[in-house]
Amino acid sequence: MKKGLYVSLLALAVSGAVIAQDEPVKPSPYRETPTRINNLVHTRLDVSFDYDKAWLNGKAWITLQPHFYPTDSLTLDAKGMDIKSVGLVNGSKTQPLTFKYDGSFLRIQLNKTYNRGENYIVYIDYTAKPNELKVAGSAAITDAKGLYFINPKGEEKNKPTQIWTQGETEATSVWCPTIDKPGQKCTEEISMTVPAKYVTLSNGKLVNQKNNSNGTRTDTWKMELPHSPYLFFMGVGDYAIIKDAYKGKEVSYYVEKEYAPVARTIFGNTPEMMAFYSRITGVEYPWVKYAQITGRDYVSGAMENTTATLHQESAQQDARELIDENRWEDVIAHELFHHWFGDYVTAESWSNLTLNESFADYSETLWNEYKYGKDAGAAANYSAMNGYLANPENASKDLARFHYNDKEDMFDAVSYQKGGRILNMLRNYLGDSAFFKGLNNYLTTNKFKAAEVHNLRLAFEEVSGRDLNWFFNQWYFGAGHPKLDIDYKFDDAAGKVSVIINQTQESSLFQLPVAVDIYEDGKKTRHNITITDKSDTFTFAYKKRPDLVNVDGDKVLLCEKKDNKTAEQFAYQYKNAGNYVDRREAIEYSAAHQDVAVAQTLLVSALKDPYFGLRILTLGKLDMKNSAIKAAAEKTVTEMAAKDPKALVRAKAIEVLARYENAANKGIFEKGVKDSSYSIAGASLEALAAVDNEAAVAATKAMLGQPAKGGLLAAITAVAAKNGIEEALPTISQTFGSMGLSQSKFEMLQPLSMLIAKTKNSEQVKKGIDLIVEFRESIPAAYRNQTDAYINTMVLQGIENAKKKENTPESLQLVEYIKSKKEADKKAF
Structure with missing residues (x-):
C-alpha cells in the first residue's frame, strides 16, 4: 500500500503542535503472531x-484444515453481516452446522474432530452491509468498511458508479467470511453478478463470463496461487480496458473512459518495471496477469x-498534466514491487509490516535509479529519508514493532521510509551482488509463505557469510537514528587530518560502517571506518592539505548531520564528489x-546542474533581495525559463523571473500562459499579473471555459480572487x-475563499461554501481536529468577515449560513 498525503495536509494547516501529557503513557500491549488453529x-x-441498499449478497464455500492439533470447531472473522445459514459440504449435500455469531466472529461447531491434513468445506449464506458497520481506519487507510459502493444509485451527476474493495489490514472480512490474518494464505475463486454494462476485475484470471436473462452478467475469476485474504479484491464499473503484455501475460489498465487515450502514458512503463524487478530479484513475475484499476473516493x-x-x-492525469511529469509513476512502481514483497512473501504479522512496505518504498529508489539515472534514484531516497526525519515521534518507534495500540498504527514513516533507507544502507554494506542474491534467497526460501524479519536476516547471512545480528538489532529491533556532529582538524606540519565524529542522539549508540573519501591534488583516496562510540576520532595522513574530507562518501547513512565544512570545501564537494546528496548539501549550505x-x-x-531536481531546488533558494545574486543569475534564469528541457524547471524559472519585476519579461510570460504545460501556464499567469495585471485578467477570462488543473488552476483562482x-x-x-482529496485541493482553499468573499451572487457563494465544508468533512478523522480549526477559523471565517463588511441583507444572511456550517461541525464532535 502506498500511503496518502494527509500528513502534508496537516503540515499546511498547523505550523506546530505540542501535546501535553500530564499522566504517564500506558505501555502498548504485546502483539503476538496470531495463533493458527485452522488454515485456509x-x-x-x-x-x-x-445497489439501492449498498449490500452484498453472498455464498461462500471455504476449504480449511487444522494447522497441527486436532479441532472440532472453527472461528471466522465476519464483520457486520447477516448470517443466514452455515453448513458442512459433504459431496452434493450440505449438512447444517451449529454456530454463534456476535457481529464480529462466526463461531462454528463442526460435525466431528478433524486432524492435521484433513480438509473440510464450510458453506455460508450471508449478506454484507458495509455502510452499516462503523470501523475506524488509520492515517494510511482512512476507514475500514472493506467494501465500497461509489454513487450506487447514480444520483451524483459527475461521478461514475463503481464498486471496489479494500482488504488491508483486516477488512476483507466485512464482505467475505475468512480468517482475516496476513499469515493465512489460500487459493480463491470469485463469481460476481453485475449489470451487464459494467466490467469486473478480481484476482487471478477471468475464466468464465455468463450473460443472464435479467440484464446481468456473471464473471468468474480464478486465483490458482495462494495469497492472503487482505489481498482479495473485487472491482466493478464502467471502465475502458487498455491492454499491454509482458512475456505472454496480460497487463491491463482499467481507467475511466476519458483517460483511455493517456492510459499508456500513465501506466505504460509497467511491463518494463516487471522485467526490471524480475531481473534484480532473480524471481520472474510469479502471477498469471497484472491489472491496475482506478477507484473514485x-x-x-x-x-x-x-x-x-x-x-x-489521482492516478488519472490528463495529457497536459503528464507534460510536467507522471506524478503517479513512483506509486505504480511501489505497488508492483509488492507482488514480490508482500504478495509472494508476506509479513506473518502486522508487527513485521516493514517486510512488505520497506521493500515497496525502496523499489521507488531502485526504479528511478534504473530508469532515470543515479541522481533520480538518490533524489527518491533522500526525499523518503526526510519524510521519516520530519516527524520527531518516529524516532521512538522500533521498525519491527511488537508493541502497538492498534495494527493501523504500523502504517507510518517508520515501516515505510525508515525501512527503505535501512535497505539502502544494507545494500551499500553488502554490495549489490550479495544484496540482490540475498533478496532472491529470501523470496525463493519463503515463496507463497509468511515471513518475519529474522527470515530476512538469515537469507542475507547465508548469502554473504557475514553475521548481521548487530545490524538487525540496532535498525530493525531498536528505535531512533544517529545524529552526527562532524569536525575536522588539519595539522600540516604532521601531515595529518583528524576527523572527529560525535553521536549526539539521546538514544543508544549506533555502529556505523562508512567510507571517508579524502581528496588531495585532484585524487580521491577512500578509507573505510566504523563509528561505534559517542565520540570517535579518525586520523589520516596526507602530503598536501586535502581540498575535501568527505565523511559517508556514498551518502547512504540514515541520520541527521551537522557537517562543519567551509564554503570552499562545499564548493569543492559540489564539483568533485559529485553524487546527488553531495551536490544538494553544497547547494543547501x-x-x-x-x-x-x-x-x-x-x-x-x-x-x-545536470539533474533537473537540483535546478529546481536552486531556483527556489535564490535570494532576489541580494543584488549580487540578482545580477549574476538573471541571464541564466531567463534562459532556463525559455529553454530548459524540463517543464517543471521552466515553470520555476518563470516564477523566479517574476521577482525581477522587469517589464521586459512580459513577452515570456504572455507566451508561457499559452503553454501546454499547466505548470508553465500557471507560473506565467501569476508572473504576468505582477507586471501587467490587466493583461492577466484578460488571459484569465479567456481561459475560463478551458480545462485547468494544478498550477494553472491555482493561478486562475488567485488572479480571479485578487480582481x-x-x-x-x-x-x-x-x-x-471534482478534485479528489489531495494536497493540491487543500492548497486551493485560500484563493478559492478569497474569490468567494468577493462574489456578490448569493447562490454561488453558498455553493462555494458547501464545497469547502464537503472537503472539510472528507478529511480523515485522525486529522480533523487540526484541519477543521484551519478551515473554520481561517477559510470560512475570512468569507464571513468579508460578508459582514458588506452589511447588506443578502450578505448578512450569508453570515448566518456560514455560522450554521461551522456550528454543524462542532455538533459532529
Whole structure:
C-alpha cells in the first residue's frame, strides 16, 4: 500500500503542535503472531450486489484444515453481516452446522474432530452491509468498511458508479467470511453478478463470463496461487480496458473512459518495471496477469491486491498534466514491487509490516535509479529519508514493532521510509551482488509463505557469510537514528587530518560502517571506518592539505548531520564528489550563506546542474533581495525559463523571473500562459499579473471555459480572487468539487475563499461554501481536529468577515449560513 498525503495536509494547516501529557503513557500491549488453529486452503464466493441498499449478497464455500492439533470447531472473522445459514459440504449435500455469531466472529461447531491434513468445506449464506458497520481506519487507510459502493444509485451527476474493495489490514472480512490474518494464505475463486454494462476485475484470471436473462452478467475469476485474504479484491464499473503484455501475460489498465487515450502514458512503463524487478530479484513475475484499476473516493493512495492493484483517482492525469511529469509513476512502481514483497512473501504479522512496505518504498529508489539515472534514484531516497526525519515521534518507534495500540498504527514513516533507507544502507554494506542474491534467497526460501524479519536476516547471512545480528538489532529491533556532529582538524606540519565524529542522539549508540573519501591534488583516496562510540576520532595522513574530507562518501547513512565544512570545501564537494546528496548539501549550505562570494558562485553554477531536481531546488533558494545574486543569475534564469528541457524547471524559472519585476519579461510570460504545460501556464499567469495585471485578467477570462488543473488552476483562482472576477467562480467551484482529496485541493482553499468573499451572487457563494465544508468533512478523522480549526477559523471565517463588511441583507444572511456550517461541525464532535 502506498500511503496518502494527509500528513502534508496537516503540515499546511498547523505550523506546530505540542501535546501535553500530564499522566504517564500506558505501555502498548504485546502483539503476538496470531495463533493458527485452522488454515485456509481455498475460498470460493458467489456474490451479487444490491445497489439501492449498498449490500452484498453472498455464498461462500471455504476449504480449511487444522494447522497441527486436532479441532472440532472453527472461528471466522465476519464483520457486520447477516448470517443466514452455515453448513458442512459433504459431496452434493450440505449438512447444517451449529454456530454463534456476535457481529464480529462466526463461531462454528463442526460435525466431528478433524486432524492435521484433513480438509473440510464450510458453506455460508450471508449478506454484507458495509455502510452499516462503523470501523475506524488509520492515517494510511482512512476507514475500514472493506467494501465500497461509489454513487450506487447514480444520483451524483459527475461521478461514475463503481464498486471496489479494500482488504488491508483486516477488512476483507466485512464482505467475505475468512480468517482475516496476513499469515493465512489460500487459493480463491470469485463469481460476481453485475449489470451487464459494467466490467469486473478480481484476482487471478477471468475464466468464465455468463450473460443472464435479467440484464446481468456473471464473471468468474480464478486465483490458482495462494495469497492472503487482505489481498482479495473485487472491482466493478464502467471502465475502458487498455491492454499491454509482458512475456505472454496480460497487463491491463482499467481507467475511466476519458483517460483511455493517456492510459499508456500513465501506466505504460509497467511491463518494463516487471522485467526490471524480475531481473534484480532473480524471481520472474510469479502471477498469471497484472491489472491496475482506478477507484473514485479511494481511502488510500493505492493497494497491491494480488494481480489487481487499485489506485486512487489521482492516478488519472490528463495529457497536459503528464507534460510536467507522471506524478503517479513512483506509486505504480511501489505497488508492483509488492507482488514480490508482500504478495509472494508476506509479513506473518502486522508487527513485521516493514517486510512488505520497506521493500515497496525502496523499489521507488531502485526504479528511478534504473530508469532515470543515479541522481533520480538518490533524489527518491533522500526525499523518503526526510519524510521519516520530519516527524520527531518516529524516532521512538522500533521498525519491527511488537508493541502497538492498534495494527493501523504500523502504517507510518517508520515501516515505510525508515525501512527503505535501512535497505539502502544494507545494500551499500553488502554490495549489490550479495544484496540482490540475498533478496532472491529470501523470496525463493519463503515463496507463497509468511515471513518475519529474522527470515530476512538469515537469507542475507547465508548469502554473504557475514553475521548481521548487530545490524538487525540496532535498525530493525531498536528505535531512533544517529545524529552526527562532524569536525575536522588539519595539522600540516604532521601531515595529518583528524576527523572527529560525535553521536549526539539521546538514544543508544549506533555502529556505523562508512567510507571517508579524502581528496588531495585532484585524487580521491577512500578509507573505510566504523563509528561505534559517542565520540570517535579518525586520523589520516596526507602530503598536501586535502581540498575535501568527505565523511559517508556514498551518502547512504540514515541520520541527521551537522557537517562543519567551509564554503570552499562545499564548493569543492559540489564539483568533485559529485553524487546527488553531495551536490544538494553544497547547494543547501550555499543557500544559507548567500552573502559569501563562493556560495554565490556555486548557486549560479548549480542553475545548470545536470539533474533537473537540483535546478529546481536552486531556483527556489535564490535570494532576489541580494543584488549580487540578482545580477549574476538573471541571464541564466531567463534562459532556463525559455529553454530548459524540463517543464517543471521552466515553470520555476518563470516564477523566479517574476521577482525581477522587469517589464521586459512580459513577452515570456504572455507566451508561457499559452503553454501546454499547466505548470508553465500557471507560473506565467501569476508572473504576468505582477507586471501587467490587466493583461492577466484578460488571459484569465479567456481561459475560463478551458480545462485547468494544478498550477494553472491555482493561478486562475488567485488572479480571479485578487480582481474579483465573479464569473470565474462557477468554473473554479466545479473543478474544485471534482478534485479528489489531495494536497493540491487543500492548497486551493485560500484563493478559492478569497474569490468567494468577493462574489456578490448569493447562490454561488453558498455553493462555494458547501464545497469547502464537503472537503472539510472528507478529511480523515485522525486529522480533523487540526484541519477543521484551519478551515473554520481561517477559510470560512475570512468569507464571513468579508460578508459582514458588506452589511447588506443578502450578505448578512450569508453570515448566518456560514455560522450554521461551522456550528454543524462542532455538533459532529
